[in-house]
Amino acid sequence: MGAAFLLVLVVGLVWSVASYNRLVRYRNQVRNGWKQIDVQLRRRHDLIPGLVAAVKGALEFEQDTFDKVAQARTAAMRARGVAQSAPAESALSQALRQLVAVVENYPELSATENVAALQEELTTTENQIGFARQHYNDVAMRFNTRQEVFPANLIAGMFGFEQAEFFSADPADRVAPVVDLSLRSQA
Amino acid sequence: MNFYERKEANRRRTILLIAAHAGAFLVLGLGVDALFLGFPSSGPGFPVVTAVAVTLSLVMSWFAFYRGDRALLRSLLARPLNEDDREHRQLGNVVREIALAAGLPPPAVYVIPDKAPNALATGRDPEHASLALTSGALVLLDREETQGVVAHEMAHIAAGDTAVMMVVSVLFGSVVMLADWSKRMLYFARIPTLATILFAAPLLLLVVISPALSRLLAMTVARQRELHADAGAVELTRNPAGLSSALRKIAKTRSPLRGASRGTAHLFIVNPLRRRVDENPARWADRFATHPPLDYRIALLEGRAV
Numbered sequence: 001m002g003a004a005f006l007l008v009l010v011v012g013l014v015w016s017v018a019s020y021n022r023l024v025r026y027r028n029q030v031r032n033g034w035k036q037i038d039v040q041l042r043r044r045h046d047l048i049p050g051l052v053a054a055v056k057g058a059l060e061f062e063q064d065t066f067d068k069v070a071q072a073r074t075a076a077m078r079a080r081g082v083a084q085s086a087p088a089e090s091a092l093s094q095a096l097r098q099l100v101a102v103v104e105n106y107p108e109l110s111a112t113e114n115v116a117a118l119q120e121e122l123t124t125t126e127n128q129i130g131f132a133r134q135h136y137n138d139v140a141m142r143f144n145t146r147q148e149v150f151p152a153n154l155i156a157g158m159f160g161f162e163q164a165e166f167f168s169a170d171p172a173d174r175v176a177p178v179v180d181l182s183l184r185s186q187a
Numbered sequence: 188m189n190f191y192e193r194k195e196a197n198r199r200r201t202i203l204l205i206a207a208h209a210g211a212f213l214v215l216g217l218g219v220d221a222l223f224l225g226f227p228s229s230g231p232g233f234p235v236v237t238a239v240a241v242t243l244s245l246v247m248s249w250f251a252f253y254r255g256d257r258a259l260l261r262s263l264l265a266r267p268l269n270e271d272d273r274e275h276r277q278l279g280n281v282v283r284e285i286a287l288a289a290g291l292p293p294p295a296v297y298v299i300p301d302k303a304p305n306a307l308a309t310g311r312d313p314e315h316a317s318l319a320l321t322s323g324a325l326v327l328l329d330r331e332e333t334q335g336v337v338a339h340e341m342a343h344i345a346a347g348d349t350a351v352m353m354v355v356s357v358l359f360g361s362v363v364m365l366a367d368w369s370k371r372m373l374y375f376a377r378i379p380t381l382a383t384i385l386f387a388a389p390l391l392l393l394v395v396i397s398p399a400l401s402r403l404l405a406m407t408v409a410r411q412r413e414l415h416a417d418a419g420a421v422e423l424t425r426n427p428a429g430l431s432s433a434l435r436k437i438a439k440t441r442s443p444l445r446g447a448s449r450g451t452a453h454l455f456i457v458n459p460l461r462r463r464v465d466e467n468p469a470r471w472a473d474r475f476a477t478h479p480p481l482d483y484r485i486a487l488l489e490g491r492a493v
Contacts, residue, residue, distance in 0.1 A: 029290065036287060116273065123330070124280035131288035134425065139290065 019155045026143040030164045033136035037167065040129045041076070041089055048073050048096075051121055054114045055103060065102050069095045082165070093129075096122055133167045140164035190289075190345040190419070197347035201354055205248040208358040209241055216240030244361075251357035252350065256309040256317055259353070259454070263446045265297035265319045274325045281334050282318060285341045288423040294318045294344060298325065303444040304437045306456045308340035309349050316344045321444065328433050335420055335430030339456055342419025348412050352454055355409075409453040410479050416456075417484055431488035438481040453477040 052066055059066075072092040079085035100122055109115050144163050147156035216237030220226035226234050250258075268275040279296055286293040294308070294316035304324035310316035318340050320333070328336065343349050421427045437457050444459035452460050458478045478484075486492075 033290060036290075040287070113273075117276075120273070120277055120280065124277075124284060127280075127284040128287055131284050131423075135288055135290045 016155060019152050020159060023143075023146060023152070023156055023159075023161055026139065026146055027161065027164075029139040030136070030143050033132070033139045036132045037129070037136055040125075040132045041085075044092070044125050044129065045073060045077050047121065047125060051118050052099075054118050055109070058109055058112075058115075059102070059106075062102050065095075065099050069099055071095075086167075089129075093126060096126070137166050140166055190342075193415070194345070194347040197351050201252075201347075201351050204351065204354050204358060205245075205252075208248060208361075209244045212240040212244035213237060244358075247357055247361055248354065251354045252311055255353040255357055256311070256315070256349075259309055259356075259451065260297055260317060260319060262451075263299045263301075263319070265299045265317075268296050268298065277330060278320060278325060278333065278337075281330065281337050282341075285334065285337045285423055288338070289341050289345050291316075291341070291345060294341075298322055299444075299446075301444050301446070302326075303442045303459065303461075304328065304440055305444050305447075305459050306336050306340055307454045308343045309353055309454065310344065311350045311353070312347070313344050316349060318344070323440075323442075324437075327436055327440070331426070331429040332433035332436065334424055335426070335428075335433045336456060338420035338423040339416045339430060341423060342416040343412070346412075346415065346419065348416065352409065352412070356450055356454065406453065406477055409477050413456075413478050414484065414487065417488060421488065427488045427490070431485050434481050434485050434488070438485070457481060 048069065052069060056066060069092075072088070072095040076085065076088040076092045079088040100119060103109060103115060103119065146152055147161050147163065216239065217226075217234060219236040219240075220234040224236065226232075268279050270276060270279075275298065278298070282296050283293050291313045294310065294313070295318070297317060297319035299305075299319050299321045301321045302323040303321055304327045306318070306320045306324055308316060308318045318337065320336065324336065325333070343352075417430060420430050424430070434457070441461055443461045444455070447455065447459035449460070452458055458476070
């Protein structure tokens, strides 16, 4: 009787430790994911002046577009905290998209090597920010789910784990399309 | 799909494969000791061939695990990216993007000079991973399609498939080779006694069934992995259209990849040997196919039941 009780106690303890460690691992992934977004955003801030300089000479009459990009960049760099930086960064994305649209209006310009390189750089920069956010949301979702399901929620509650915040307010961003492997009739 | 759990399963599978290979070599070695050297009744009294065989097996495993990726890339003449080439620069960018999506360090990127469009990933873990596309794939595919293909390879890396598949490549290749060799050697065996038969029976069994069995098992696992990596690619890019369009384009080409062989075919995104039987609509008519038919993979990506 005493041995059985001891066994239950040991199993419970081992499970608690494993469960706690898993929560810590997920939380670190969330923090790291958040840092990655920051790294990518800063990378974009650093890239913009060079990218703009590459096409500015050929597009002097589009001064207005360049000013908007420069203003949006300054605003984004000054922003502190998620509440400020999220709208500032999306305004910067908007301004950059407009710049790309303007450049695409001049096909003879798009054909030149440095403009093509600019377009590729802007595309990859936006994609890298997008994918860094997506990854953050993926790990945040996993971390949050882990805290909510029984019985891991007991451990999460006991040690005061907090829910991670999603980056995007748009819930459509969070849902991943899934390839349904169950459609296959034989393996 | 949780890459972490599949990674754990793959780690266990790698250890199991290495153990199974050492076990098979142990049996083969004992068989040779019994039939040719008269172990244990006469001869040197120590199973020399067995010891050599087991050591050889472990050396091969070590090589497959730690050096297999470099040997493979060298055999395919893979070159690092040329930063002056626009297509190469774009590939480097796409790989960095998908690495961010997977939350992994960007793998080393190579281009294989071959006009057959194909791609592969290798390396023992995400920190030592390499990813290669053929120059044919770079020319054929647009940015979105390249992203789909890169994401498929990144899914293999994230799930830890690359380590297992490399071990499979080297180890099963060696089993087939040894089985062939010992079949021929059996003509020179000594007159069997009861003791030698006891030791040699597993050898005979292994010689007869192992090549077919190991290939069958390996390829079944490989086919499943391709489907999982397709699904993983969609999870990473959130875009099934890129990969399905890439596979559609590749399906229209017919040229085989020079430098690929039966032993390495399962490492690529599509079968580099481009055998017609692999695309047989009577699904997997050939149970030894390394990849599911392309039409079938495209249908799954597009959400059509087949």
